[in-house]
Amino acid sequence: MIIFDRVSKRYANGREALTNVSFNVHNGEMVFLTGRSGAGKSTVLKLIALLERPTRGAVLVNGRNTQSLKSRHIAAFRRRIGVVFQDHKLLADRPVYDNVALPLAVAATPLKEIDKRVRAALDQVGLLGKERALPLELSVGEQQRVGIARAVVSKPPLLIADEPTGNLDPDLSLEVMRLFRRFQDVGVTVVIATHDHHLVREFGQRVIVLENGQVHGDAADPLPSVVATR
Amino acid sequence: MSFAVAGGRHLHALIGSVGRLARSPLATLLTLLVIALALALPAALRLFVINAQAATGNFANAVDLSVYLKTDVPLGKAQQLAKAAQGRADVAAVTLIPADQGLEDFRRYSGFGEALAALKDNPLPHVLHVLPRAMDGSAATLESLRRYFSAWPEVDLVQVDSEWVMRFNAILEVLRRLLAIAAALLGVGVLAVIGNTIRLEIQGRRAEIEVTKLVGGSNAFVRRPFLYAGVLYGLGGALLAWAIVATVVAVLGEPAATLARLYGSRYVLRGLSREDIGVLLGAGVALGWLGAWISAARHLRSIEPRA
Numbered sequence: 001m002i003i004f005d006r007v008s009k010r011y012a013n014g015r016e017a018l019t020n021v022s023f024n025v026h027n028g029e030m031v032f033l034t035g036r037s038g039a040g041k042s043t044v045l046k047l048i049a050l051l052e053r054p055t056r057g058a059v060l061v062n063g064r065n066t067q068s069l070k071s072r073h074i075a076a077f078r079r080r081i082g083v084v085f086q087d088h089k090l091l092a093d094r095p096v097y098d099n100v101a102l103p104l105a106v107a108a109t110p111l112k113e114i115d116k117r118v119r120a121a122l123d124q125v126g127l128l129g130k131e132r133a134l135p136l137e138l139s140v141g142e143q144q145r146v147g148i149a150r151a152v153v154s155k156p157p158l159l160i161a162d163e164p165t166g167n168l169d170p171d172l173s174l175e176v177m178r179l180f181r182r183f184q185d186v187g188v189t190v191v192i193a194t195h196d197h198h199l200v201r202e203f204g205q206r207v208i209v210l211e212n213g214q215v216h217g218d219a220a221d222p223l224p225s226v227v228a229t230r
Numbered sequence: 231m232s233f234a235v236a237g238g239r240h241l242h243a244l245i246g247s248v249g250r251l252a253r254s255p256l257a258t259l260l261t262l263l264v265i266a267l268a269l270a271l272p273a274a275l276r277l278f279v280i281n282a283q284a285a286t287g288n289f290a291n292a293v294d295l296s297v298y299l300k301t302d303v304p305l306g307k308a309q310q311l312a313k314a315a316q317g318r319a320d321v322a323a324v325t326l327i328p329a330d331q332g333l334e335d336f337r338r339y340s341g342f343g344e345a346l347a348a349l350k351d352n353p354l355p356h357v358l359h360v361l362p363r364a365m366d367g368s369a370a371t372l373e374s375l376r377r378y379f380s381a382w383p384e385v386d387l388v389q390v391d392s393e394w395v396m397r398f399n400a401i402l403e404v405l406r407r408l409l410a411i412a413a414a415l416l417g418v419g420v421l422a423v424i425g426n427t428i429r430l431e432i433q434g435r436r437a438e439i440e441v442t443k444l445v446g447g448s449n450a451f452v453r454r455p456f457l458y459a460g461v462l463y464g465l466g467g468a469l470l471a472w473a474i475v476a477t478v479v480a481v482l483g484e485p486a487a488t489l490a491r492l493y494g495s496r497y498v499l500r501g502l503s504r505e506d507i508g509v510l511l512g513a514g515v516a517l518g519w520l521g522a523w524i525s526a527a528r529h530l531r532s533i534e535p536r537a
Contacts (some may be wrong), residue, residue: 049444051535072448079446089441106447150445 001027001158001189002048007057009043009213017043018213020057025191027157030184032200033193035210041193044210045162048191049083050074062158079107082151082188084161088143090135096122096146097131103154121153122146125179141172148179152188159183161192165199173199247458250431258466261427265467265514268420270474272413273510277475277502279405285490285497286398295372297358297379298387305329308356311384315358318378320371325359332357355386372396417517424463424521428456432529444535453526457519464518468511475502 165173209217490497
């Protein structure tokens with residue numbers, strides 16, 4: 001599903017965010033990406049979503065090498081990846097329904113199908129009945145769930161999330177993580193960048209630890225020592 | 231993608247664009263007004279040229295020469311000369327006006343009848359009225375004919391009767407050129423206005439564009455509503471321009487008719503023809519689309535999602 005092969009990323013300002021990073025994520029796997037701020041978590045996600053391209057090495061996602069993808073194919077590439085952000089990036093002037101429907105609208109989905117899928121996605125995140133609300137009328141946790149509904153509405157095989165619980169209290173965080181877990185249960189590959197060790201430990205999934213742009217640990221069943229040092 | 235789905239997407243984008251324009255009515259109206267004025271000016275100028283041409287059309291083609299023979303040339307010789315002139319390839323018709331007839335006409339039309347009756351002899355010469363074949367009444371044709379007749383020993387004077395018509399035609403030509411230049415400049419102006427309006431709209435919706443691209447919206451998808459907005463601006467401006475020109479024609483109709491009556495004409499001011507309106511609306515739509523496209527191509531590419 002995802003292959004990082006000796007990937008380095010140097011930004012225009014000269015900062016090297018990733019150095020020689022290699023790892024694989026298999027189909028249907030759920031992986032946590034942890035590390036301090038600036039360790040390179042966000043850069044990994046950006047490389048997966050093709051918001052950035054690697055300086056060296058290769059990133060393969062859904063079987064496509066992002067380096068050789070032509071710019072006119074980027075849109076179709078991104079449609080196969082659901083992305084959840086810490087600040088959820090919802091359109092404040094559009095109701096929940098429109099926000100969730102956006103990935104379907106850009107993919108030329110028939111209106112009837114859009115309606116069905118938007119409702120299904122909102123149902124999955126427990127927000128059915130909030131279609132007409134504007135994002136700012138919702139609580140922070142609800143907004144994050146709208147973001148998740150938008151990420152999964154087009155049923156992408158891959159879901160990536162950047163600090164999805166960063167603004168949530170522990171209870172809400174747990175709830176959101178369980179939601180991700182449920183998508184994994186139905187076969188979606190999930191990659192979550194987070195610095196919340198308690199949550200990571202609670203879920204007992206594979207953890208990739210980044211430090212200073214390098215893979216510092218990669219454990220299918222994380223040893224407490226690996227996580228605890230973070 | 232099926233036609234129905236594609237149509238639905240376009241309809242959706244169109245409705246969205248109409249909605250956004252309607253949400254800020256004052257700004258939209260001001261933009262439309264600027265576009266309308268820029269389109270109305272060349273349209274009005276064109277109407278002016280068309281009307282000037284049509285109103286004077288009766289005599290614009292009547293460019294001819296009067297060849298005055300010397301007074302001692304007898305009528306028989308004058309008839310010979312008329313026949314000779316008729317033989318030329320560039321002469322369409324020659325009418326001989328004998329001195330007697332000339333005097334009679336003068337008596338009838340000039341109002342000097344009494345005074346002329348006191349004259350012992352007819353002071354008028356025989357006159358050849360020459361109509362050139364070239365219907366364009368070009369200056370070169372007339373000049374060559376004038377020189378040709380002037381060279382005859384029997385000829386006293388050659389007068390090009392309709393010099394003012396030629397001048398008038400030349401003025402119209404200048405106006406027509408001016409019209410083309412004005413249309414081109416104002417067209418560029420419309421492009422700039424629409425392009426700038428679309429640029430502002432793109433900036434205002436930056437977040438939306440980023441998110442749309444992030445969830446897999448193609449450049450074409452992102453561009454579509456802006457192209458529709460451009461077309462709507464152009465079309466709306468053109469419709470407003472049509473209304474402005476129609477109003478101008480209606481307001482000028484009465485005084486123009488009075489003016490025509492004073493010149494003994496029953497000329498009625500012409501408005502925009504169906505073709506003119508088609509061209510006006512078509513130009514509005516094309517300029518709107520092009521302006522939006524240029525702006526979108528320039529500014530949308532630079533907006534890429536950041537995580």
